[in-house]
Amino acid sequence: METWTYQRNGAIEGPVTAEQLKSLYDAGEITLQTLIRSSSAGGGWRLYGEVARLAPSRIPRAVKRLWPFFVFGAPLVGGLIDAFLIRSTGNEFVESNISWLSHVPTALNILAVALWLLLISIEVQKKDQQHKVAGMAVWLIAAPLYLTFSWWTTVLVSSLVNAPFGFRVPECQADITKAQVKDTFERTAARLGAAGASAIALTDEHQEWGAGRIRMCTGKLATTNGRTYSVRYEIEDHGNRLFLRRMHGFNITMLVN
Structure with missing residues (x-):
């Protein structure tokens, strides 16, 4: 069986098998520039990287x-x-x-x-x-x-x-929908005369109609100012867009009464 010796830190080490030599390379003990010699090569030293059957793949x-x-x-x-x-x-x-x-x-x-x-x-x-x-x-x-x-x-x-x-677009009562409806209300509360009010819960959610990638829904939104608003909200799927802040492109638009 063919064996190999190699030079490391000025010393000659081995003999080892070809598989052991490859393991030494994989472990970082030797490099492509390490001098190696085969028992069947007549004593000639060669660089590890020059031996085709030992040279590693460029793919990590x-x-x-x-x-x-x-x-x-x-x-x-x-x-x-x-x-x-x-x-x-x-x-x-x-x-x-x-x-x-x-x-x-x-x-x-x-x-x-x-x-x-x-x-x-x-x-x-x-x-x-x-x-x-x-x-x-x-x-x-x-x-x-x-x-x-x-x-x-x-x-x-x-x-x-x-x-x-049938879940291309979230349902009217889906958690992601309710969270975005509440978030939309809080961002527009001042314009609704409810400055400082926060949404507590969205209830009585119903779908009025749905077509393709759009759903139109209604519901009741309870807030911290003690009022309950009737809301009508549309869920539209804008598609999965690369590098948006969210994985999905769902957009909520809302009317508040």
């Missing part, structure tokens, strides 16, 4: 080993979270915290990109000293492409989960 292990998680896992989880938020009804936690929960699918995609780039940069810095700048440049260019892909994959997952059940 973080890509080769973890690509299913980053390509499919993160978008799948993000899409399921978005689908849950659209369909959630009667969950006080979701209704009260939708302002930050709606960022979760976006944050998950960005976190996946950051983690993948971190793992890649560690490998490039450790191993390929001659090409580390070029290597990092390639992956920095690839990052926005991956982010775009993962974003639309997340959108696709959410749509595939929601569309068959």
Whole structure:
């Protein structure tokens, strides 16, 4: 069986098998510039990177080993979270915290990109000293492409989960809808002569009509000034737009009586 010796810190070490030599490279113990010699090579020293059957792939292990998680896992989880938020009804936690929960699918995609780039940069810095700048440049260019892909994959997952059940647009009583109606009221309270008033609860929600990506709803909005307002609100799906502050493009417009 062919064995190898290698030079490290001025000493000759080995013999080791080809697989052990590759493991040493993967662990950062040797580099592409390490001198190695095969037992069948007649005593000639060669650079590790010059031996074709030993030379590593330019694709980092973080890509080769973890690509299913980053390509499919993160978008799948993000899409399921978005689908849950659209369909959630009667969950006080979701209704009260939708302002930050709606960022979760976006944050998950960005976190996946950051983690993948971190793992890649560690490998490039450790191993390929001659090409580390070029290597990092390639992956920095690839990052926005991956982010775009993962974003639309997340959108696709959410749509595939929601569309068959008629949830392209949230229901009138959905937690995300109620939260946005209350938020809309509080932002316009001064113009309604209710400056300083906050929305407490939206009740008696009913759909007047719905067509395509629009629902028209009515309800009763109780506020902290002791009044209950009759509200008529429209939910319109503006589509899943890239890099909006929320995963979905739902827009609430409201009339208050």
